[in-house]
Amino acid sequence: MRKRFWVLLALLGVLAMGMASAERIVIESWRSDDLKLWRDVIIPAFNKHYPDIEVVFAPTNPAEYNAVLDSKLQAGTAGDLITCRPFGKSLELYNKGYLVPLNDLPGMENFTDFAKSAWSTEDGSVTYCVPMASVIHGFLYNKDLFEKYGFEPPKTEEEFFALLAQMKKKAPALAPLVMGTKDQWEAATMGWHNIGPNYYHGEEGRKAFLAGKEGFHTDGFLTTYKVLAKWAPYLPRGYKSVAYSDAQQMFTQGRGFIYPAGSWDIGVFHQMNPKLKMGAFPPPAPAGAEKRYISDHQDIALGLNSASKHKEAAKKFLEWMTTKEFAELYGNALPGFFPLHNFRIEIKDPVANEFLSWRQDHESTFRMTYYKLSDQKPDAETDLWTASAGILNGTMQPDEAAKWMECRLSSWFEPHKHFHQELGCGK
Amino acid sequence: MKRKPFPWHLFVFLGPAVLVYTLFMIYPMVASLAFSLFQEGEGGRQVFVGLGNYVRLLTDPLWSEPFWNAFKNNVVFFLIHMTVQNPLALLFAALLATNIRGAWIYRTIIFTPAILSAVLIGFAWKLILSPTWGIWFPILDRLGLGDNEVAIALLGNESSALITLSLISVWQNVGIPMMLFLAALIRIPKELIEAAQVDGASGWRIFWQIQFPLILPTVGIVAILTFIGNFNAFDLIYATQGALAGPNFSTDIMGTFFFRTFFGFQLRPGDPHMGATVAGVMLLIILSGVILYLYGWQRRIEEVQY
Numbered sequence: 001m002r003k004r005f006w007v008l009l010a011l012l013g014v015l016a017m018g019m020a021s022a023e024r025i026v027i028e029s030w031r032s033d034d035l036k037l038w039r040d041v042i043i044p045a046f047n048k049h050y051p052d053i054e055v056v057f058a059p060t061n062p063a064e065y066n067a068v069l070d071s072k073l074q075a076g077t078a079g080d081l082i083t084c085r086p087f088g089k090s091l092e093l094y095n096k097g098y099l100v101p102l103n104d105l106p107g108m109e110n111f112t113d114f115a116k117s118a119w120s121t122e123d124g125s126v127t128y129c130v131p132m133a134s135v136i137h138g139f140l141y142n143k144d145l146f147e148k149y150g151f152e153p154p155k156t157e158e159e160f161f162a163l164l165a166q167m168k169k170k171a172p173a174l175a176p177l178v179m180g181t182k183d184q185w186e187a188a189t190m191g192w193h194n195i196g197p198n199y200y201h202g203e204e205g206r207k208a209f210l211a212g213k214e215g216f217h218t219d220g221f222l223t224t225y226k227v228l229a230k231w232a233p234y235l236p237r238g239y240k241s242v243a244y245s246d247a248q249q250m251f252t253q254g255r256g257f258i259y260p261a262g263s264w265d266i267g268v269f270h271q272m273n274p275k276l277k278m279g280a281f282p283p284p285a286p287a288g289a290e291k292r293y294i295s296d297h298q299d300i301a302l303g304l305n306s307a308s309k310h311k312e313a314a315k316k317f318l319e320w321m322t323t324k325e326f327a328e329l330y331g332n333a334l335p336g337f338f339p340l341h342n343f344r345i346e347i348k349d350p351v352a353n354e355f356l357s358w359r360q361d362h363e364s365t366f367r368m369t370y371y372k373l374s375d376q377k378p379d380a381e382t383d384l385w386t387a388s389a390g391i392l393n394g395t396m397q398p399d400e401a402a403k404w405m406e407c408r409l410s411s412w413f414e415p416h417k418h419f420h421q422e423l424g425c426g427k
Numbered sequence: 428m429k430r431k432p433f434p435w436h437l438f439v440f441l442g443p444a445v446l447v448y449t450l451f452m453i454y455p456m457v458a459s460l461a462f463s464l465f466q467e468g469e470g471g472r473q474v475f476v477g478l479g480n481y482v483r484l485l486t487d488p489l490w491s492e493p494f495w496n497a498f499k500n501n502v503v504f505f506l507i508h509m510t511v512q513n514p515l516a517l518l519f520a521a522l523l524a525t526n527i528r529g530a531w532i533y534r535t536i537i538f539t540p541a542i543l544s545a546v547l548i549g550f551a552w553k554l555i556l557s558p559t560w561g562i563w564f565p566i567l568d569r570l571g572l573g574d575n576e577v578a579i580a581l582l583g584n585e586s587s588a589l590i591t592l593s594l595i596s597v598w599q600n601v602g603i604p605m606m607l608f609l610a611a612l613i614r615i616p617k618e619l620i621e622a623a624q625v626d627g628a629s630g631w632r633i634f635w636q637i638q639f640p641l642i643l644p645t646v647g648i649v650a651i652l653t654f655i656g657n658f659n660a661f662d663l664i665y666a667t668q669g670a671l672a673g674p675n676f677s678t679d680i681m682g683t684f685f686f687r688t689f690f691g692f693q694l695r696p697g698d699p700h701m702g703a704t705v706a707g708v709m710l711l712i713i714l715s716g717v718i719l720y721l722y723g724w725q726r727r728i729e730e731v732q733y
Contacts, residue, residue, distance in 0.1 A: 063670070067690045067697055089694065180558075182583050184673050185693075238558035240583025240674065246559040255559075374694040377489060381694045386675055393674060395585060411489075 023313040024054040026079030027302070028072070030065035033268075037333050045329055046320055053313045073098045073305070080308040081317065084129035084301040086118035086366070088375045093303075094121070099128040100304040105315065107322025114364065115340035118298035129301035130318050133330065133337035134366075136355045137194040137295040140261040140269070142254055143277035145174070151257070153281040157227065160284040164234040167257050176234040178256035180242025187388035188381070190260040191231065193367045195283045196224040197293035202365035210372065212415030216406040217399070217423065223286075225398035229391045240393050252276055263336035263355045270335070270349075280354045282362060296364035298340065378408045456710070463703035480704040490701070494708075496676055497684035500589055504680055505657040507593035508600075513649055516601050520608030521634060534609075538602030548599050549666030556581055556591075582667060585677040592678055596663055600656070604649040611642040644728050651720045658713050661686065681709050 027038075038057035046055060058079060060068045066089060072078035073093070082099065084090040093099050102108060103126060108116075111131050119129035141153060149170055154160040167176040181187045200206070200220030208214045214221060236242055236250060251259040252273040259265070261280070269276060285292050302321060304314050320326055327339035328346060335349035338356055347353045373380035383405050390396035396404070407425035410416035420426075463481070468474035484490045519537060523530045540548060556563045558579070572578045581591040615638060623633045639646075661682025664672055670687055672679035689702025 064690070070696065085694075089696070092696070180583075182673065183669060184671055236558065238564070238579040238583070240580035241556060242558050242583075243553075246557060249559050370694065377695060379695050382671075382692065385671070389673065390675055393583070393585075395675065 023052065023310045024056065025081060025308075025310050025314045025317060026056045026058050027081045027083065028069055028079040029057065029059040029083040030062040031083070031300070032059040032061060034334065035059055041333050042326075042329060045325070046317060049320060050313075050316055053316065055317065073307075076307055078305055078307070080305055080310050080314040082129075082303045082305050084119055084303045086298045086301070087371045090119055090129055090301070090303065091121065094126070094128040098306055100306050100311070101126045101128055102130060102304065102318065103127055105130065105318055105322070107319050110322045110341045110343065112340070112342050115298060115342075118366070119301045119303070129303035130321050131298060131340040132300045132302055132321065133334070133339055134296050135299045135337060136263045136358065137190065137297070138261060138263070138280050138282050138355055138358065139194075140251070140259045140265065140351070141279050141281065142251070142257055143279045145171075145254060145257055146279070153279060154284050155281075157284045157286045161230060164258075168234060171257075175236035175250065175256035176258060177231055177236075178247050178251040178259045179231075179235055180239045180244070180247050181235075181389040181392045182241050182243040182246075184385040184389040186244050186247065186260075187228075187392050188384040189367070190262060191228050191392070192224055192384060192388045193295050193297075193369075194260055195227060196221070196368070197295055197363075197365045198283050198286055198289060199223040199227065200368075201291070202293035202363045206365055206368045206371075209368065210415065212418065215416060215419045216409065217402040217419070222399065222402045225387070225391060225402050227286075228388060229398045232392050232394060235392065248272065263338065263352065264334075266336035266349065266351050266355075267334055278351050280351055282358045292362045293365060294358050294362040295367060296338075296359065297366040297370075300337070373409060373413065376412045378411075380405065380409050383408055459703050460707055460710075463700060463707045466700050480701055481707070484701065484704050484708065493676065493679065493684060494705070497679045497681050498712075500678065501658055501660075501680040503589060504593050504596075504660065505654060507590065508597060508653050508657055509650065511594065512597040512601050513604055513646075513653060515597070516604035516649070517608050517646075519601070519605045520612055521638070523605075523609055524612040534605075537605055540599045541602040543599070545599070545662035546666045548595065549663050552595050553582070553667055583674055585674050588668070588674060589678045592664060592667060595667075596660070599663070604653070607645050607649055608642060611645040612638060615641050644725075647720060647724045647728060650724075651717060654716045654720075655713055658709060658716070681705070681712070685709065 035057060043055045043057065047053070056079075065083075066085070069078060069082065073082075073096075078098075082093070084093075084099075090099065094101075108127065108130070113124070115131040115134070116127050117124070119131060120127045139153075145151075146153070149167070151163060151167070154163045164176045167174070179186055179190060197205075200209070200214070200223075205214060205220050209221070216222070216225075236247075236256060242250075247259070248265070248268065249272075250256050252269050254276070266278070269278060282292065282294055302318060304311065304318065308314055322341070324341065324343055324345065327341040327343070330337065331339045331345055331347050331352075332349070335347065335352035336355070338347075338352075339345060347356055367381075369380040369384055374382075387396060387401040387405050391398055391401050403423055406416070406419055407423055410418075410420040410423070410425065464475060464477060465473045466476045466480060484494055519533070523534055527533075555561050558564065563581075564573070564579070567573050567575070567578055577584050577587050581587050619637055619641075620633055623637055628636070658681055660680060664678055664680060664683050665686065668678050668683075670683060670690075670692055672683040685702060685705045687697075688705050689697050689699060691697030
């Protein structure tokens with residue numbers, strides 16, 4: 001009896017020592033969908049290199065992530081590694097001193113400046129998160145249905161709308177464009193942000209916008225609202241109460257032809273209906289376009305909590321994330337999340353690869369409302385949700401929506417102050 | 428006469444309740460009100476701004492527009508409950524009080540939704556009205572309303588979303604006032620009604636001239652409970668329409684407005700001080716309603732002793 005007791009005590013002692021020597025780092029994230037993947041694929045791969053660092057992936061519900069993270073950071077209970085939202089939100093965390101500068105991290109040279117720009121200070125001198133992935137916008141289509149009716153993916157805007165009209169005529173029971181406006185963000189994200197860069201010429205237009213030369217009511221920006229408005233007749237029946245998850249269901253069940261997509265949908269669709277044959281095409285080019293553009297949005301990165309007690313271990317993890325091994329592992333485990341490393345990586349999923357190939361002949365830009373334009377209230381991104389959904393619902397006219405957004409933005413955004421008077425806002 | 432000793436035992440009986448109530452109700456409320464008098468200044472320090480946040484909420488268009496929108500929607504939400512839910516509850520109660528056959532079945536069926544969580548109710552109705560697999564479209568097609576823009580997207584039109592949600596809430600909650608009315612109606616002594624019947628009064632007349640006046644105190648209680656419940660409502664809207672209370676904020680009520688202000692939304696971080704301010708205004712609205720009820724209604728009503 002007594003002997004057994006001593007054995008047990010010794011075992012406990014060994015266990016406690018083991019726990020003390022292995023370092024434990026916790027990752028804060030909003031990607032609760034990826035929990036299984038981190039647990040079964042990514043963390044074991046990391047542990048092959050560093051067996052004595054225990055990594056815990058502890059995600060929060062996406063909608064509450066920002067609020068939960070803020071309060072945890074304030075209370076000093078946040079994990080060691082923090083998943084970074086792009087632009088303003090993470091910059092705010094860095095400015096408050098919650099994130100450690102990572103310029104000296106070995107391997108940071110594996111990322112392009114474009115990739116790093118979402119998680120760097122304004123002058124680009126300090127980068128505070130390791131870029132993980134971007135998401136690309138485009139259109140997914142149901143290959144079987146396209147074959148059945150003899151349709152071809154459209155290349156230009158003209159072809160796109162001609163095709164939609166044909167679909168409506170030939171197959172009235174199926175939705176030409178599968179998207180709803182109930183959750184509002186789809187209309188902005190999969191609609192406006194998806195096709196916009198082609199009209200306002202990507203980075204060029206975005207920079208002119210920030211400098212105050214363009215506004216939501218001018219040139220390409222205004223055109224984007226107008227083109228989006230033309231989608232309305234081709235959306236599914238009752239689209240005003242079709243939510244994002246409803247649209248996903250409809251498309252994977254083969255009840256519609258084209259799905260305005262974010263690349264992250266690819267992996268989800270494979271799970272929802274493994275038999276579905278999908279193809280993809282980039283946003284169709286407007287008439288007379290010289291260059292073509294895609295929204296290649298830096299979406300997710302990982303930073304180091306300045307209050308972390310295991311900085312060395314956490315840095316080892318971040319360093320491993322800059323390697324090709326991680327890039328290939330992550331890019332293939334989550335088709336549709338594209339690693340931002342600057343070496344070429346093999347993506348096995350053909351649809352995801354199709355999205356990725358657009359980077360060759362298109363210029364990349366990101367969702368323009370995320371940078372600076374949403375730093376204050378009323379923020380341009382939430383307004384864009386309201387405006388895009390309003391346009392498609394027919395409760396707002398495109399020029400009206402553009403003017404409304406510009407008035408709200410120019411009420412606080414310094415470079416746009418002159419538009420406030422020119423447009424006669426507030427009258 | 429010997430003076431009674433001070434009743435120390437009262438403290439023993441009242442103590443736990445007072446303590447718990449103070450700790451978990453009064454203290455947080457006062458703390459939240461105090462919080463609304465501050466604003467975050469330079470470097471995260473808290474600066475006392477007096478009633479500045481309240482002035483901002485009511486005068487700065489950036490705050491006052493969504494606030495009045497939420498207030499207006501909340502009033503509509505309340506009016507629909509007052510004009511649909513409570514008369515319906517009274518009707519059900521009056522019918523059940525006549526001892527119709529199978530009354531307990533009806534009572535159970537009508538009351539059941541009230542014990543379900545609003546999240547479940549929201550989810551169930553979302554499925555019923557869902558364009559992808561709901562039973563709503565087949566019904567509309569039978570009725571020949573399949574092309575009606577409003578009817579096919581009840582939760583997606585600005586004109587119909589708030590009314591639809593109010594009616595869902597009525598459907599859910601109608602059981603509670605029904606039970607209260609029923610309890611009051613059953614309490615009325617049989618002799619009063621029998622005497623009226625002997626005098627040859629019709630059922631209609633008996634209801635309006637004998638039963639209804641006798642349950643007036645309950646009518647008042649139901650009205651104030653509806654008022655408090657509606658101005659605190661949040662869960663049903665959040666479950667069906669999300670925190671943005673779409674389309675175009677047409678279903679935004681005080682609760683969802685508070686949620687977005689306090690916790691932030693998507694790219695905007697929350698503003699706890701303004702959130703506390705909104706909560707303060709909500710408290711004020713409910714308080715003034717309750718005071719109006721206490722002085723304007725309850726004091727005039729005499730409790731009838733049978």
